[in-house]
Amino acid sequence: MSGFPGARDLLEIAVEVSPGGVLVCDGDRTIRYANRRIEEIFGFAPAELRGRKLDLLFDDDSHPTDATEPARELLGKRRDGTPVPLELRRALPEGSRDGLVVLTIVELTERRLLRDTMLQKTYRSVLFERLVSDLAVSFVNVAPEEIDGLIVDSQRRIVETIELDRAELLQFTNNRQDLVSTHRWKRPDVPETPGVASARTEFPWLLSRVQANEIAWNTRIEDVPSAVDQARMRLRGAVSSALIPVSSSGTVLGALFFSSAQPREWKPEVLERLSVVAAVVGQCLVRRENLRQLKDALGEVERLRDQLVSENVQLRDEVKALRVAPRIAAGSHAMQQALELVASVAPTDASVLLHGETGCGKELFAQEIHRLSTRRDHEMVRVNCAAIPTALIESELFGRERGAYTGALSRQAGRFEVADGTTIFLDEIGELPLDAQAKLLRVLQEKTIERLGSTKSIPVDVRVIAATNRDLTKEVAERTFREDLFYRLNVFPITVPPLRERSEDIPDLVWTFIDEFAGAFNKRIESISRDSLLALQRYSWPGNVRELRNLIERAVIMATGPRLTVDPPVPVRAEPAEQTSLHEIEATHIRTVLERVGWRVRGTGGAAELLDMNPTTLDSRMAKLGIRRPLRRASAQKNA
Numbered sequence: 001m002s003g004f005p006g007a008r009d010l011l012e013i014a015v016e017v018s019p020g021g022v023l024v025c026d027g028d029r030t031i032r033y034a035n036r037r038i039e040e041i042f043g044f045a046p047a048e049l050r051g052r053k054l055d056l057l058f059d060d061d062s063h064p065t066d067a068t069e070p071a072r073e074l075l076g077k078r079r080d081g082t083p084v085p086l087e088l089r090r091a092l093p094e095g096s097r098d099g100l101v102v103l104t105i106v107e108l109t110e111r112r113l114l115r116d117t118m119l120q121k122t123y124r125s126v127l128f129e130r131l132v133s134d135l136a137v138s139f140v141n142v143a144p145e146e147i148d149g150l151i152v153d154s155q156r157r158i159v160e161t162i163e164l165d166r167a168e169l170l171q172f173t174n175n176r177q178d179l180v181s182t183h184r185w186k187r188p189d190v191p192e193t194p195g196v197a198s199a200r201t202e203f204p205w206l207l208s209r210v211q212a213n214e215i216a217w218n219t220r221i222e223d224v225p226s227a228v229d230q231a232r233m234r235l236r237g238a239v240s241s242a243l244i245p246v247s248s249s250g251t252v253l254g255a256l257f258f259s260s261a262q263p264r265e266w267k268p269e270v271l272e273r274l275s276v277v278a279a280v281v282g283q284c285l286v287r288r289e290n291l292r293q294l295k296d297a298l299g300e301v302e303r304l305r306d307q308l309v310s311e312n313v314q315l316r317d318e319v320k321a322l323r324v325a326p327r328i329a330a331g332s333h334a335m336q337q338a339l340e341l342v343a344s345v346a347p348t349d350a351s352v353l354l355h356g357e358t359g360c361g362k363e364l365f366a367q368e369i370h371r372l373s374t375r376r377d378h379e380m381v382r383v384n385c386a387a388i389p390t391a392l393i394e395s396e397l398f399g400r401e402r403g404a405y406t407g408a409l410s411r412q413a414g415r416f417e418v419a420d421g422t423t424i425f426l427d428e429i430g431e432l433p434l435d436a437q438a439k440l441l442r443v444l445q446e447k448t449i450e451r452l453g454s455t456k457s458i459p460v461d462v463r464v465i466a467a468t469n470r471d472l473t474k475e476v477a478e479r480t481f482r483e484d485l486f487y488r489l490n491v492f493p494i495t496v497p498p499l500r501e502r503s504e505d506i507p508d509l510v511w512t513f514i515d516e517f518a519g520a521f522n523k524r525i526e527s528i529s530r531d532s533l534l535a536l537q538r539y540s541w542p543g544n545v546r547e548l549r550n551l552i553e554r555a556v557i558m559a560t561g562p563r564l565t566v567d568p569p570v571p572v573r574a575e576p577a578e579q580t581s582l583h584e585i586e587a588t589h590i591r592t593v594l595e596r597v598g599w600r601v602r603g604t605g606g607a608a609e610l611l612d613m614n615p616t617t618l619d620s621r622m623a624k625l626g627i628r629r630p631l632r633r634a635s636a637q638k639n640a
Contacts, residue, residue, distance in 0.1 A: 020106045027099025029054040039109050041086070043079030043500050064088050064103060073108065085109060128161050132273045139280045144288045148183065151281060155185035158277065162270065164260045165190045165237070169246070169281070170199060170210070171254035179207055179254060190261070192372045205229045210245050210255045215275065217242040217266040233259070240264045244274045248282040256281065289581050303407055303413065332502035338365070338494055345492045346372030351444070353429075353489045354467040356496030358621075359546030359612060362467040366425040367495055369465055378422035383415050386431035393436045394452050398443070401453035416449050416460050423463045428617070429480060429489065430470035441485045464489065499541040499548060509545065513552035514564065524564040539568035542589035546612035569593075587625040590618070599629045 015022050022042045024033035030053060034046040042057055049056070057076050057436035058064050067226050075083045085108040096286065135154050142150050155167035181195030199207040209216040218224050219240055221233050233241065238259035246254045256278050330339050345352055346369045347537035354362040363382070370380040399414030415424060432440065443449050444464065447455040467491045475481035499506070507640055510528065518525045541547055547569075555566045569592070593607045600606045601615055608615040622628075 020104050022178045023049075023054070023057075023103040023105065025054055025101050025103065027101075030491075031056075032100070038105070041105060042076060043085065049445045049624075062224075064090070076105070076592050104190050115558060120493075128270070128273060131157055132276050135277055136280050139284045142284065144291050147284055147288050151183045151284075152185050153182065154277065155283075158258070158274075159185060159187065164258050166257075168195060168257045169254060170196055170257055171246075171285075172252070179203075179210060182254075184406060191237060203229050205579045206255075206257070208245050209243055210252060213245050213247060213252050215242070215244055215271055217271065219265055220263050237261045242266050242271060242274065244278040245270070246278045246282040246285070248279075248286040251286075253282050253285055264342040269300045302411070308459045328361065328368060330502040330505070331508055332497070334497040335505060338496060339368070341492075341494045342368050343372065345369065345494075347374065348371075349463045351464045351466070351489050351491040353472075353491075353493045354465065354496055355493060356467070356469060357542075357544055358469045358617070359544035360496045360498050361545050362469075362496050363425065363427060365494065366423075366427075366465045366467065370423040370425075370463075373423065373463065375463055378427055380423045381419035382425045382427065384427045384614070386428040386614055390433055390436075393432065394439060396448045397436070397440070399451040401451050411451070414449065414451065416443060416462055417451075417458060419462045420460045421462075423465060425470075426464065426466040429466040430472060430475060431617075434480075434482065437482045437485050441482060441488060444485075444488050499544045500539075503537040506548070507533055509537065509548060510552060510566075513549050514556060517553050519558040521556060523559060524562050524563050525556065525559060528564040528566065532564070532566040535568050536566060540585060540588045540589075542609050550610065552610050583625060586621075587627055590622065590625065591627055594627070594629075 021038040022035040087106040089104040091102040166186040170179040179199035241259040243257045
């Protein structure tokens with residue numbers, strides 16, 4: 001029992017092991033005792049302090065022994081003179097007659113550091129909460145074209161606020177079997193690394209977490225269960241990371257990936273706030289995609305509407321103009337040669353220029369070329385260049401925007417835009433004015449169009465077939481037709497022979513027309529007289545197949561029995577012996593028809609209808625052939 005310490009010894013032991021420093025001073029501020037903790041605080045050994053004044057450790061004006069409050073904070077002085085923050089408590093031992101004072105001292109450096117650290121973490125937490133709120137608001141009304149920039153800026157703000165190194169947005173590919181990096185941001189002092197090109201090969205474990213719509217995080221690389229993912233993270237300097245799935249309405253779109261080069265804990269509240277950001281980003285991405293699809297759908301609806309309007313116009317023209325033989329009669333050698341050329345050029349996309357007289361069947365040849373081409377699954381678009389008013393040629397061919405000119409109340413797709421992916425047939429191409437020829441040449445060269453009133457170029461894939469009854473080489477020489485456009489169109493010329501050069505085809509054509517009109521007029525025609533066929537084959541047919549078709553239509557209308565008799569047109573005046581040119585023969589026939597109808601060109605029963613010609617074309621042909629109405633006939637009609 002003698003070895004057991006007494007109460008005084010126990011008290012001294014307790015003071016020595018106290019976590020705080022203890023000083024005992026007398027009434028004149030002389031240090032009488034110091035425990036070992038004092039040396040850690042001030043740098044003086046206890047033996048060095050005994051008998052020395054308290055001013056060695058404190059400023060003269062601090063008066064630590066005179067304080068009345070139970071505890072106070074003040075600055076002490078280390079051995080090297082540097083200040084040290086302290087908390088001091090003063091106690092007076094009971095019954096002490098020497099004025100002893102006991103000072104208990106606690107160094108505040110670590111406590112203040114801890115407090116500052118806590119305050120800093122709290123401040124960052126408040127900043128992060130405020131940031132998440134700001135981001136949620138900023139994504140609400142963002143314009144679609146600004147979304148990408150806002151996502152990258154949000155990544156920057158998150159990385160800077162919670163002290164990370166990198167941030168990436170990974171999105172699923174079209175097959176939803178892989179993730180790729182679409183948006184990235186890193187600190188300027190962080191080494192550059194490529195974005196995720198394929199999560200399937202680079203981060204299979206992270207990909208599986210995203211596909212399962214689960215958050216994944218790791219404090220250290222070793223926490224990741226996949227060796228492949230670990231290796232890729234080391235290459236990217238991602239010691240610690242967090243993966244937050246991005247989803248909307250239950251559909252996972254991708255993930256936000258954050259990483260740091262230092263180990264760090266991912267607190268639940270941080271992951272929760274990052275999930276809020278991911279949800280906002282997901283909604284924004286879905287909204288942008290919906291807007292894109294809506295815009296595409298509206299554009300397609302508008303395109304289809306324009307196409308429908310154009311096709312309706314086109315179909316009305318076809319109903320009127322395509323009451324022709326459903327097939328090409330090709331018994332003659334001339335037609336067989338022409339059709340061989342058709343078969344050769346049809347499978348290509350080469351431009352074709354059809355030469356031939358009015359009414360010889362150039363449009364049927366265009367149909368046949370299109371039917372044998374790779375574009376046959378789409379309807380051929382037909383344009384009669386002579387029937388379009390000069391002021392409307394550009395808008396009809398290339399389209400217009402709403403408000404492009406007075407009266408343009410809606411947007412209209414042009415014929416070339418409607419013909420995208422198919423064939424366009426430009427009939428009577430020689431009727432185009434020079435300014436329209438220049439614009440057509442540009443379209444053929446650049447394969448793009450611009451609607452009237454717009455500067456936006458629209459690519460078109462169109463195969464061009466043109467037709468003319470004019471001598472374009474002569475018009476090129478006379479500078480009424482552009483030479484460069486002529487060579488662009490005349491890549492593969494085909495001459496359609498006139499009906500007088502293929503009289504062998506007339507019987508076949510006659511029966512084709514008989515079958516057509518007999519069915520239309522509900523009549524039964526079983527035969528046609530041999531004399532009629534021979535007479536039809538001897539006739540010169542200046543109006544070609546159209547004239548023959550009109551003649552058969554009238555004959556079927558007038559037929560009263562199953563046997564058809566057809567008389568070819570007979571000129572009123574005999575052809576002079578010196579008439580040898582084609583123009584003279586054509587002029588005689590046109591003049592004959594005009595005299596038959598009283599020189600009336602337009603309207604029902606007019607010369608244009610009998611010749612199956614456009615009235616404007618007939619006017620041009622009359623002017624070119626020098627055909628004028630006799631003055632006496634005009635005077636007689638005026639007097640009448």
